[in-house]
Amino acid sequence: MTAQDIRAWKIGQLAAETGLTVRALHHYDHLGLVQPSARTDSGYRLYAESDVERLYRVLALRQLGLPLDAIGRVLDGQTSIEELLDAHREYLDRQLVALRTLRAQVAIVAAAGRTGEAASVTHFLELIRKVITVDDTIKQYFSEEQLAQLAERRATLGEPAIAEVQAAWPRLIAAVQAAVDAGVDPASAQAQELAAEWMGLLQQFHGGDEGLRGSLYRMYAENAEQIEAQHGGPSPAVMDFIKAANAARN
Numbered sequence: 001m002t003a004q005d006i007r008a009w010k011i012g013q014l015a016a017e018t019g020l021t022v023r024a025l026h027h028y029d030h031l032g033l034v035q036p037s038a039r040t041d042s043g044y045r046l047y048a049e050s051d052v053e054r055l056y057r058v059l060a061l062r063q064l065g066l067p068l069d070a071i072g073r074v075l076d077g078q079t080s081i082e083e084l085l086d087a088h089r090e091y092l093d094r095q096l097v098a099l100r101t102l103r104a105q106v107a108i109v110a111a112a113g114r115t116g117e118a119a120s121v122t123h124f125l126e127l128i129r130k131v132i133t134v135d136d137t138i139k140q141y142f143s144e145e146q147l148a149q150l151a152e153r154r155a156t157l158g159e160p161a162i163a164e165v166q167a168a169w170p171r172l173i174a175a176v177q178a179a180v181d182a183g184v185d186p187a188s189a190q191a192q193e194l195a196a197e198w199m200g201l202l203q204q205f206h207g208g209d210e211g212l213r214g215s216l217y218r219m220y221a222e223n224a225e226q227i228e229a230q231h232g233g234p235s236p237a238v239m240d241f242i243k244a245a246n247a248a249r250n
Contacts, residue, residue, distance in 0.1 A: 008038050008046035018055070033058050033072055064088060100148040141219040146212055153207055165204045172197055176238045186244035195245035 036045035206212035
């Protein structure tokens with residue numbers, strides 16, 4: 001096949017018309033993605049119309065963020081474009097969740113800086129550690145999507161509100177434990193008040209989201225002893241009291 005038989009492009013011409021570099025076209029050629037299929041009478045390789053069409057497909061798939069090896073499999077029929085796009089969509093979903101979490105973390109650090117609370121590098125490092133570091137136990141019960149939600153809630157509520165809630169828990173747990181030890185009736189007004197405050201603090205955590213609330217309850221149910229020992233969490237007796245008090249409220 002000669003240059004006179006078909007419309008064809010030398011590599012420099014194709015680079016100029018497409019905006020690609022000669023180096024990029026050489027790379028695609030080396031990988032076997034787009035190889036010139038014609039030659040001039042003197043032996044110089046030429047890109048035929050079919051090669052240009054294939055190059056367009058490569059660039060279109062590349063715009064979707066697909067890696068070159070995956071593009072090659074699609075073009076060679078080893079993988080369907082539908083399967084590859086499904087996998088890529090899942091990847092993008094994970095990236096979006098990660099970006100949401102990062103955005104919330106940045107908002108928290110920025111807010112601290114505006115209020116003058118992050119006057120030292122040590123403070124910044126501690127703030128970042130608290131926000132980013134997620135205990136392995138928590139990761140078992142909360143999805144990446146839910147962790148992103150929690151990071152966004154933290155950013156929305158602000159560190160002062162979070163600190164206030166964290167400080168309220170030990171006092172409330174101690175008050176409920178005292179009521180349990182004193183034999184207070186879960187249906188009493190005192191128990192109802194304690195239960196209402198308890199549910200209000202939980203609301204600050206899950207924001208009414210059923211998924212977050214369910215994950216939180218499952219985590220506690222399966223790790224009650226560890227949470228009580230390591231974090232001063234509520235004892236089973238305290239939890240039973242709150243459940244009974246809530247049942248009496250409803």
